[in-house]
Amino acid sequence: MLPARLARWCLLAVAAVFFAFHFVHLSADFPNHSPWMDWSKYTDEGWYGDGAIRQLQLGHWYLRGDFNPAAALPLWPLLEWCLFSFTGVSLIAARALSVSVFGATLLVAYLLMWRCSIAGRSGVGVYSAVAPAVGVALLAVSPFCYAFTRLAILEPLLVLFGMLALLAATSQRRWLAMVSLGVLFPLMILTKTTAVFLAPSIAWMLWAASGYRFRRFLEVGVPSAIMSAAIWAGYFYLLVKPRFLEDYRYLFSANAYTGITLENAWEVVATTIRDGVWMGKLTYPAALLAMFVAVICWRRIFRNPLIPSLMLWAFGYAAFLAYHNNLQPRYYLVIAIPLTMLPVVVAEESYFAAPGWLTPSLPVARGVFVAIAGAVLATILAVNMLQTTRFIGQPEYSYVDAAKRLKGVIEADKSARNDLVLSISGSDISLMTGLPSICDDFGTMSLEDRVAAYKPGWYATWNQVDDDKMDALAPMYHLERVAAFPAFDDPERNLLILYRLDPPVEEAPRPKRRKVVPKRLQTELGQQPSASQLAH
Structure with missing residues (x-):
């Protein structure tokens, strides 16, 4: 027919x-301005490929205390590892x-x-x-x-x-x-x-x-x-x-x-x-x-x-x-x-x-x-x-551009600072730029212990620093905002902010003010105080 x-x-x-x-x-x-607002575009490509990314960038796929989904879901990172062995990450x-x-x-x-x-x-x-x-x-x-x-x-x-x-x-x-x-x-x-x-x-x-x-x-x-x-x-x-x-x-x-x-x-x-x-x-x-x-x-x-x-x-x-x-x-x-x-x-x-x-x-x-x-x-x-x-x-490249600019800021820093990036999108950043990273949200260690163990030099977050993240970082670091990069169309996650993690600033003790004690009121026996003396 x-x-x-x-x-x-x-x-x-x-x-x-x-x-x-x-x-x-x-x-x-x-695609920006699509009907689908999905968090995977910020995180999942890196998270579920982390085993392959780390194996080739760090020499080992497992990072103790961090988010290691490859332990339960090994097949996709295994395929990526085979591919990255030829193409690079x-x-x-x-x-x-x-x-x-x-x-x-x-x-x-x-x-x-x-x-x-x-x-x-x-x-x-x-x-x-x-x-x-x-x-x-x-x-x-x-x-x-x-x-x-x-x-x-x-x-x-x-x-x-x-x-x-x-x-x-x-x-x-x-x-x-x-x-x-x-x-x-x-x-x-x-x-x-x-x-x-x-x-x-x-x-x-x-x-x-x-x-x-x-x-x-x-x-x-x-x-x-x-x-x-x-x-x-x-x-x-x-x-x-x-x-x-x-x-x-x-x-x-x-x-x-x-x-x-x-x-x-x-x-x-x-x-x-x-x-x-x-x-x-x-x-x-x-x-x-x-x-x-x-x-x-x-x-x-x-x-x-x-x-x-x-x-x-x-x-x-x-x-x-x-x-x-x-x-x-x-x-x-x-x-x-x-x-x-x-x-x-x-x-x-x-x-x-x-x-x-x-x-x-x-x-x-x-x-x-x-x-x-x-x-x-x-x-x-x-x-x-x-x-x-x-x-x-109508392709847009805001996320890749933001990651590359973030890498440029980190590489331009002349201090002997750890390049490790702490971020919920850290694995995506590693996939796009090669920078090492740990996750600020998921991991078998608490965030305080994870930060203390790996001592990241940088923190990247979307739009704001959440209270729980600040509570974990404040005792060890002073967060210095150094750059911000627009990316994506979600109003809650459309600005990738980079903070430099500096040592905490110790405030100098304030000098104690001497307490002013007014002089005693002196009068002769039987004398009434004047109006100015009463005011004093």
Whole structure:
């Protein structure tokens, strides 16, 4: 079918072009004045790559008492270390790795949609190859995906491993599915521990690939689970527990400051659902509509096992978001990718799985369905292309410029001062400039002990010095403000202020003022004091 093939290749060309645009302006800011105010742009690229950054800059990945997330989440810094060994520590290299991971996700998503389509399941024909192309194009042009897959954070790698696990579960070779899942699931956990919430999605795909037969499911699932547990247990008991157990536990305790309670449960659930609109004002309603159609027509729609798997993926991770109750936009990237695929897969399955729709008896209904679905998907595609093009065409470099200017101030200081920077964005500064740093917010040591142990020479903070930071620094240092650099668009964090940490200034004791004692009133016997004497 020539029109279908032409449409497929045009869509894949659009996807390829917009994916290539992800590599342009890699050192630019996370898009300013976007709908997403996310703290990760200040910290996470450095925090979760710190193991690789320190290994190459300091000769060791571990800094006692500081924030060491690599103890619990080693996979991403390990990949960065391999890359940095060739490129050197670089923000551009780290982001290029993240974009490459997204490219691999697009490829796996295409294969997954094709394998689970009617054509992939039964070999009906090539027509359904259009649907995977539409899904990949929607992902490639998504402004939400563009913004967050260009950050060197954990979520893109987690999505890739999750998609690979779904693809592995569809394999008809049981030994291949067993080994692949046994390896991929612990890799997901070692990338980001929230991967456990994706387990139901993978289990459903394996259940479907087993022909919905319990025994066949267990024959693959149980060995895979044992292998996964063995790999993770080996890492934990051989590497973490002997040396880094405190850091491992700290990662979870540090993130326990928010959570859902009985008092706020309804509000949290409602906010979790409402904030899904971050992934796109058109994409998200289309995904919700696709879910509704899939539930109503589940007997026919669920013949495609990818549909319930994608829904379980979204529900499972949304449950984590609500439980954690820290609704940062970056967390929704894990949900956005499957939900962007879902309307395409549901539309395809609705068209081809409906009884009688493949016969010439309903040409009008088929035409109307294609017109409506095509118009909706084309509108989403066009709107997202425009917004992503705007991001591509208006790069800003305020954060990188601020970091470079900060480095210039420190290097210009002629005193024999420690170059170590204390900052919540210190790891990002290390990634961009090579300056050593420690965190002023997270760490297994208290801030007072951490500062006393490492004796930083500089302190960088956003907009103001918080009271707890001043309380920790004041006994040991006098903070001298030396520079300020504007960066980003958040009114609460748009000025990076650099302080020089000088020795505390000892105030000279003030001379004591001599107390003036008036002379005694002297009068003769029987004499009354005058008015001036009384005033005295």
